[in-house]
Structure formats: structure tokens, C-alpha cells
Amino acid sequence: MNTPTAVVTGAAGGLGQATARQLLAAGFHVVAVTRDELSARTTLRALAAHAQVPAQAPVQAGRVHALHADLMDRAAIRALAVGLRDTVAQVDVLVNNAGAAFSHYAETADGMERTHALNHLAPFHLTHLLLADGLLAPDARIINISSDLVTRGRIEVDAPDVTGVSWRDRFSQIAVYGTAKLTGVLATTALATRLPTGIHIYSANPGVVRTAFNSKSGGLLKAASLASGLFAQTPEKAAGLPVRLAAAPTPMTPNGGFFTRKAAATPPEPARDAELAARVYEDTARVLGLVPLPAR
Numbered sequence: 001m002n003t004p005t006a007v008v009t010g011a012a013g014g015l016g017q018a019t020a021r022q023l024l025a026a027g028f029h030v031v032a033v034t035r036d037e038l039s040a041r042t043t044l045r046a047l048a049a050h051a052q053v054p055a056q057a058p059v060q061a062g063r064v065h066a067l068h069a070d071l072m073d074r075a076a077i078r079a080l081a082v083g084l085r086d087t088v089a090q091v092d093v094l095v096n097n098a099g100a101a102f103s104h105y106a107e108t109a110d111g112m113e114r115t116h117a118l119n120h121l122a123p124f125h126l127t128h129l130l131l132a133d134g135l136l137a138p139d140a141r142i143i144n145i146s147s148d149l150v151t152r153g154r155i156e157v158d159a160p161d162v163t164g165v166s167w168r169d170r171f172s173q174i175a176v177y178g179t180a181k182l183t184g185v186l187a188t189t190a191l192a193t194r195l196p197t198g199i200h201i202y203s204a205n206p207g208v209v210r211t212a213f214n215s216k217s218g219g220l221l222k223a224a225s226l227a228s229g230l231f232a233q234t235p236e237k238a239a240g241l242p243v244r245l246a247a248a249p250t251p252m253t254p255n256g257g258f259f260t261r262k263a264a265a266t267p268p269e270p271a272r273d274a275e276l277a278a279r280v281y282e283d284t285a286r287v288l289g290l291v292p293l294p295a296r
Contacts (some may be wrong), residue, residue, distance in 0.1 A: 004137075005008035005088045009033040009071065009126070010098030012133035013241075015145070019095055020234035024051045024063060024241045033080065033098070041259045042046060071098050071122040071257045072108045072287070082126040091130055092137045093246040096123030097145045101232060105168055112278040112287075113164025119164065119180040121288060124187055126288050131195075137181035141251065143242045144188050146181050146258065148208065149174060151268050153182025157276055160186075162284045179182050185258060185282055192256025195291035203258045203267070206238035228259040233261075247262070268271050 005021045010016035011032035020030045024047065032047055034040045044066035051063055065087055069080035084091065099119045123144050132134050149266045152174050155161075156253055162183055167176050185203045192201050210232035241261055252259070258267035270276065278295070285292040 003027065003029050004092035005029040005031065005090065006082065006093035007031045007033060007088075008095040008097055009123075011047075012039040013065075015206060015235045015238055016095075016097040017043065017046065018048055018239040019072070019242050021096060022092070022236075023246060026243060026247045027049070028093065028247075029063045029065070029088070031067060031084065031091075033071075034066065034068050035070055035098075040050065040068040041213065043102065043167075050107070050280070059247050062092040072112075072114055072117045074110050074125065077122060077125050078088050078129065080249055081126065081133060081135075084130065085133055085135055086115060088135075090137045091135050091140060093141050093143070094130065094136070094208055095143045095145070095246065096126065096243050097180075097242070099123065099145065099147075101173055107165070107170040111163075111165070112184050113176070115176050116162065116164030116180045116183065119177070120184045120187065121284065123184065124191075124284050127191070127201075128285070128288075128293075131293075132223050135198060138196070139198045139251075140200075141244050142199070143204050144184055144202065145184055145242065146203040146205040147178070147284055148205060149178035150182045150185055150205070152178030153270070154179055155182060155186070155276070156271070157270075159179050160276065160280050160283060162187075163279055163287055173269040177261075182268065183284075185267055186273075186277040189267075189271060189274075190254045190277040190295075192254075193295045194281075195255075198295075200255045202245050202252070202256070204242050204245055205260050205265075206241045206260065207261055208232040210234055231285055237241075247275050 006028040008020045012034040032043045047064045050177045067083045070078040102114050188203045257264045
């Protein structure tokens with residue numbers, strides 16, 4: 001029996017690295033994706049030590065590999081897809097964990113608001129590139145990390161902004177982050193109806209996690225982290241959710257569902273609008289220059 005392979009983005013620390021460690025313990029090969037070469041090498045050493053294999057090569061060590069890409073850059077995402085194709089035979093689990101909540105408005109080189117680019121557009125783009133390459137296994141599982149702050153998201157039903165540029169003159173860190181995550185939940189719901197039979201996709205909300213995410217974000221999120229720190233989970237505990245979704249002997253249901261620490265949950269009301277989900281999916285594919293998958 002072949003050992004399954006899991007790809008985890010944002011694996012340099014926190015939830016991403018905890019998820020990678022637990023997937024290694026569950027018997028997966030792991031490809032850790034970080035932002036730059038230095039963090040990839042550091043992460044490789046940490047995961048290789050955890051897996052008790054020698055880190056002799058710069059980007060791989062037995063069951064552990066490390067690649068790097070700036071996921072706010074479309075060209076880098078395309079290069080990452082090529083790197084994955086050159087590194088593994090197939091991807092059985094894709095955990096789209098990388099994310100950030102920026103404290104002020106700025107656009108990427110591709111002209112997208114940064115929070116939307118990293119939290120929504122990047123996982124959508126990478127997932128579709130792996131699908132197009134045939135790299136996802138026939139029974140692959142895709143896990144998009146969500147957030148409690150989806151409840152703070154605001155989307156115009158008739159004209160959803162999937163790029164975030166409409167926030168240029170009214171930027172609010174928490175609202176923009178919540179909106180990017182809500183947009184991702186909608187796209188996940190729609191993609192579940194378009195994936196080849198056998199592939200499952202989930203939105204996973206691990207809740208508040210005790211990492212450097214909020215403090216690094218600055219702004220209101222940094223202040224909020226001081227108040228919520230006592231109630232936050234450790235990354236190891238929070239990683240239980242994506243690992244369960246990845247490793248359950250039978251795929252958890254519903255496909256396209258919104259999962260919290262305990263089980264499948266009801267997503268915020270806007271995320272239950274099938275027509276809006278389809279519109280967000282189609283618009284996202286269009287702005288990324290991708291061919292939308294047809295609904296089954």
C-alpha cells in the first residue's frame with residue numbers, strides 16, 4: 001500500500017506546522033510549504049527531527065519535503081504547482097492553511113487586496129492548478145482553513161468582490177479578513193458540486209488558536225489576541241480538526257461542509273446561499289484566468 005502524501009501550506013509554525021507534525025504521526029508523507037527558502041529549510045529540519053529522519057538534503061528528508069512560495073504572487077503559485085509535480089507522484093491531502101490579516105490596505109503585484117489574495121485567491125488557485133495537472137488523487141481531500149471571523153464578513157449578493165479592492169477607501173482589518181474567509185467558504189461550497197466524484201473538500205474552522213498570528217497581524221487583531229489568549233487552544237489541539245478531516249477512514253460529510261472543532265456545523269447565513277456561492281466561484285475563476293469547472 002502506498003504511503004499517502006499531504007501538502008500543508010503555511011507550515012513554518014503555528015497551526016500549519018502542528019498539522020504537518022500530526023499528519024506525519026498518522027503515517028503521511030508531508031510536503032511543507034513556507035514563504036521563503038530560509039523558512040523552508042528551518043521547517044524541514046524541525047519536521048525531520050519530529051519524524052526522526054535525517055535532514056541531509058536541502059528540501060527533502062525521507063517522508064518530509066519542503067517547498068517555498070509567496071502565495072500572494074500568482075506566478076509563485078504556478079511555480080509551486082510545478083514544484084509539487086516534480087516532488088510527489090500525487091497529492092492525497094491538501095491543507096490550505098496559509099493566511100494573514102493585514103492591518104492596512106495594500107495590493108499585490110497582481111492588483112488584488114492582500115488579505116483576499118492570500119486567504120481566498122491563493123488556495124483557490126493552487127487547488128485548481130493541481131486539479132488541472134491531475135496531481136490530486138481520485139479520493140483526495142482538500143481542507144481550507146477558515147475562521148470564527150467569517151461571521152464578520154460582508155459580501156454584496158448582486159456583485160460580490162472576490163479580489164477585495166472595493167475595501168480600498170473603507171478598510172477594516174477584521175471585516176476584510178472575515179470577508180476573505182467568508183468568500184473562501186462560499187467558493188468551497190460551490191467547488192464541492194464541481195469536483196470529480198471521490199474528491200472531498202471542506203472548510204475547517206479550528207477556532208481561536210494560541211499562535212503569533214494575531215500579534216503579527218497588528219491592528220485590532222493584536223489587541224483582540226490579548227483578550228482572547230486565555231481561551232485560545234494550543235496549535236496541537238487545534239490541528240486535530242484538519243487532521244481528522246484528512247485521515248478519517250471514511251470521508252466526513254457533507255462534502256463542501258463547514259466544520260468546527262466538534263463536527264459539521266451550520267455556516268453563517270450568507271454562506272448558505274447556493275446562488276451566491278456559484279457566483280463567487282465563477283467570478284474567482286474568471287479573475288484568476290481559470291476555466292471554471294462545470295457543476296455536476
